[in-house]
Amino acid sequence: MSGSDDELDPTRLAAQLACHRSSTRGVIFLTGAGVSAESGVPTFRGxxxxxxxxxxxxxxxxxxxxxxxxxxxxxxxxxxxxxxxxxxxAAPNRAHVAIAQALVRLGDRGLLVTQNVDGLHLRAGAPPARTFEIHGNIDxxxxxxxxxxxxxxxxxxxxxxxxxxxxxxxxxxxxxxxxxxxxxxxxxLWFDESYDEPRYRWTSTLEASAAAGLVIIVGTSAQTNLPWRVVERAAAAGATIVDVNVDENPFAEVARDHGLAVRAPAGDAVPALCAALES
Ligand SMILES: [Zn+2]
Missing domain, CATH: 3.30.1600.10 (SIR2/SIRT2 'Small Domain')
Known part of the structure; x- marks a missing residue:
């Protein structure tokens, strides 16, 4: 599957994601600060x-x-x-809600791996058992x-x-x-600490990545180790990679080779992608 930027046309998206609707392979949403920026949560790194x-x-x-x-x-x-x-x-936005609803529909096939500690995914209704908060939760x-x-x-x-x-x-x-x-x-998870399984689901995240058929990356730019390993593993196993980001970033390059790079705000692109996955 070849991809290009800014393809939010519903018919084309539906065609590109058609093979993942009935697949038995997993669907991973991998999210970062860009999702919550639209809810007004600053990154706190600035x-x-x-x-x-x-x-x-x-x-x-x-x-x-x-x-x-x-x-x-x-x-x-x-x-x-x-x-x-x-x-x-802050309140969950349309991207949080669309991901939560998609996870409910996907059941055991769906997984959310988030770097965000703000808890907005859970407050939007993401199932806790299918939500790996790999950097923790501030609540x-x-x-x-x-x-x-x-x-x-x-x-x-x-x-x-x-x-x-x-x-x-x-x-x-x-x-x-x-x-x-x-x-x-x-x-x-602090800057001078390491990922692990009991607290941050390190092993489970990597295992799910190798078994995924589709990874939808939203609002993160590959600055930390585990998200990069998720995408590398999934791509190596033949998964389709979709990157949603308002900025150019290293994941977009991977997505162009393995799927689709969408240069758009999460609140616009994620509901469209989730609808395409369902239709
Ligand atoms: Zn104690």
Whole structure:
């Protein structure tokens, strides 16, 4: 199958995806920050993520680390509780909803692999069992001492923080591991940590990639290791690769060789692709 940019014509999309409607091979949605940008969630890798502690300004890549948490746990929690408030104030968009509905239709054939920690896919109705949050979820915490790999929802009534607010005593006393009573940490993969299976579904993601017949990449630009491995494995096994991105990126090049590159916002392209997969 050969592809080209900007093919959102419903008839052509339906023709290109026809062979995947009745296939028994898996369909993977691989998503990144571009999906949530249309919901107003910043990437937090840019200026929105900068954070001042004392007289020093920290970059997101410095704060989102195990090393920073070991040294400044309360300040790192303050940053995450601020970010969580931003994420919770955002609403799922048309792309989140279309993916969630497609996953429900596809059942065991469908899988969502997301780098986003904002939880918007789940809030749009994506089935939790078919959603691999490979970088974690900002609405959850787990034991900082790793007494188990269990993740726990953050208390729903934890007050959100404005930028620069400290964590108050009452909130701090609730950010504890329910199992051992030790300090809890955000359930998020940090820059100085590695993917694994029990927390981030590393092995399951790679296995699903090798068995997929179709991978639809949305709003991510191949900056991290696991998404790249997903696409490489699937392409090597003969899968069709579709890339949806407003910008040129390395995945678009792979998609042109193995399927289709769509240069369009996720909110336009993803519902069209999901409709084509169904019709
Ligand atoms: Zn614990």
């Amino acid at each position: 200026k929105e993520g900068y954070w001042t502690i004392g007289s020093r300004e920290y970059h997101p890549q410095e704060l989102a680390t195990h090393a920073a948490f070991a040294r400044l746990p309360r300040e790192v929690w303050a940053w995450y509780l601020f970010r969580r408030g931003v994420c919770r104030a 959850f915490m787990r034991c900082a001492d790793e007494c188990s790999v269990a993740r726990y929802p953050l208390p729903d009534d934890l007050p959100p923080l404005e930028r620069g607010d400290p964590v108050d005593e009452a909130s701090w006393a609730r950010l504890l591991c329910p199992r051992c009573g030790g300090r809890a940490r955000p359930h998020v």
